[in-house]
Amino acid sequence: MFSHARSTILWVPTLVLIAMASLPLSGEEVPVEEAAKFLRILATTAGSEGRVACKELDMVIQMKKQGISVDAKANIAWAFTSSQTKFYVDEKKLVICNSRKLFANGGAIAFERVNGRLVILYHQENLEKSGVHLPDSFLRSAVKV
DSSP states (O other): OOOHHHHHHHHHHHHHHHHHHTSSSSEEEEEEHHHHHHHHHHHHTOTTEEEEEEEEEHHHHHHHHHTOOTTSSSSSEEEEEEHHHHHHHTTTTTEEESSSGGGGGTTTTEEEEEETEEEEOOOHHHHHHHTTTOOOHHHSEEEOO
């Protein structure tokens, strides 16, 4: 019995490493034109009714093309830098980023291109801190980091 328990303990870390290896450590940035399309869907899903806080001029232009209103009072925000991320987190907004690297600053959702396809990543703790509820159907289609 002891040897079986010991072999099980050795397999668990191996399985965790295999699972982690299936998702690359970093992804490519998603162009703002493409990110804006998904941002519109996410803003609606998050109950923001097509409104997003944003300070990044390129994204503001793309959001307007997608019919998204730039609104500092929206409950979600797009952040491109760590300082923008921290600013919006302090305002209790759901922060959507262009990279999972900004999760360390409080970002909750990131759009990245991994192996050529768009992947939506989310950080559960930061998502909960924002106070914005996203449907389970959205969370099942995203990757928890």
